[in-house]
Amino acid sequence: MSRNILFLSKTINSNVRRLCTTPTPVQKAEKLVLIDVNDKTGYGTLSMNRLPVNSLNVELFNALSDAYDEMEKNKSRGVILTSTSPKIFSAGLDINDLYSGDSKSWSELWDASQEAFLKIYDASFPSAAAINGHAIGGGCFFSMICDYRAMVKGYQIGLNEIQVGIALPKVLVMIMGKLLPRRHAEISLTQGTLYSPEQASKINLVDDVVVDKAEAIIKCEAFLNKFRKIPMDAVNTTKRTIRREEIDYIRNNKQKDIDDFVKAVESVEAQNTIKMYYQALKNKK
Numbered sequence: 633m634s635r636n637i638l639f640l641s642k643t644i645n646s647n648v649r650r651l652c653t654t655p656t657p658v659q660k661a662e663k664l665v666l667i668d669v670n671d672k673t674g675y676g677t678l679s680m681n682r683l684p685v686n687s688l689n690v691e692l693f694n695a696l697s698d699a700y701d702e703m704e705k706n707k708s709r710g711v712i713l714t715s716t717s718p719k720i721f722s723a724g725l726d727i728n729d730l731y732s733g734d735s736k737s738w739s740e741l742w743d744a745s746q747e748a749f750l751k752i753y754d755a756s757f758p759s760a761a762a763i764n765g766h767a768i769g770g771g772c773f774f775s776m777i778c779d780y781r782a783m784v785k786g787y788q789i790g791l792n793e794i795q796v797g798i799a800l801p802k803v804l805v806m807i808m809g810k811l812l813p814r815r816h817a818e819i820s821l822t823q824g825t826l827y828s829p830e831q832a833s834k835i836n837l838v839d840d841v842v843v844d845k846a847e848a849i850i851k852c853e854a855f856l857n858k859f860r861k862i863p864m865d866a867v868n869t870t871k872r873t874i875r876r877e878e879i880d881y882i883r884n885n886k887q888k889d890i891d892d893f894v895k896a897v898e899s900v901e902a903q904n905t906i907k908m909y910y911q912a913l914k915n916k917k
């Protein structure tokens with residue numbers, strides 16, 4: 633076994649050892665994002681529901697975008713983003729799509745990802761992530777673009793794209809570079825480090841570490857409640873000033889950003905690593 637495959641197997645195996653043993657619920661043909669609006673608070677809980685691991689594909693990105701559109705239309709006061717899986721928030725981009733796609737499908741994937749990014753990052757209401765399980769790669773990223781993160785103990789979080797062989801898309805670098813202290817961002821991005829919630833909280837990657845999903849939801853509600861007495865126009869104007877650079881980057885460079893992503897995924901080196909990663913994932917049992 634080459635060093636690379638051994639490394640990938642070790643990474644995946646160590647992920648597995650950390651998992652709790654709750655069985656994955658049987659999936660019925662259900663919506664990819666479940667919406668539950670609390671009439672008292674006006675908060676919508678959006679639960680990603682692409683079991684078993686909420687891997688992000690065009691359909692899940694589109695379902696997230698549609699759910700945010702619905703929240704905007706209904707003048708939501710806030711969103712809690714979580715997952716129906718008992719142990720996985722999201723396992724990131726769908727490795728099957730990275731492994732077996734082509735430039736057209738990768739373009740469509742990144743296009744859908746950009747749309748979902750803009751809907752969440754530029755929403756007119758705050759989002760809080762109740763990270764109730766592993767949040768890896770794109771899963772970590774989509775929690776990072778929320779306004780707040782509470783993560784349940786015992787799981788892992790991080791941007792591990794580099795381990796999958798993908799050069800980090802610019803917007804991920806921008807966001808992580810702003811959220812984490814510079815040195816931690818640099819190490820995390822170039823080594824693809826996965827963190828425990830306790831480690832993540834020390835470097836600003838998560839805000840609170842909690843014991844279970846119920847506590848994560850309570851923390852998220854408490855965060856959203858902080859905005860109840862503040863005029864939202866003022867909050868949104870301020871937030872857009874803070875977030876302008878990333879939003880403008882995607883809006884003004886949409887096609888270039890898609891091309892960069894496709895180029896990163898289709899490179900021979902990336903495809904070889906994705907292939908090894910995919911096989912290690914499939915062979916781990």
Ligand SMILES: CCCC/C=C\CC(=O)SCCNC(=O)CCNC(=O)[C@H](O)C(C)(C)COP(=O)(O)OP(=O)(O)OC[C@H]1O[C@@H](n2cnc3c(N)ncnc32)[C@H](O)[C@@H]1OP(=O)(O)O
Binds near residue numbers: 722745
């Ligand atoms: C939007 C910005 C994105 C930026 C660009 C790209 C970044 C990425 O997101 S790359 C993907 C990064 N993700 C990973 O590296 C996660 C890999 N998965 C794991 O480490 C483990 O599967 C995980 C800890 C999440 C869960 O472990 P288990 O509970 O033990 O489950 P299994 O490993 O048995 O997985 C169940 C089932 O799901 C398949 N799987 C897992 N991850 C993915 C994935 N990302 N995409 C597609 N499918 C995935 C896994 O192969 C199993 O399938 P079967 O063998 O067919 O049951």
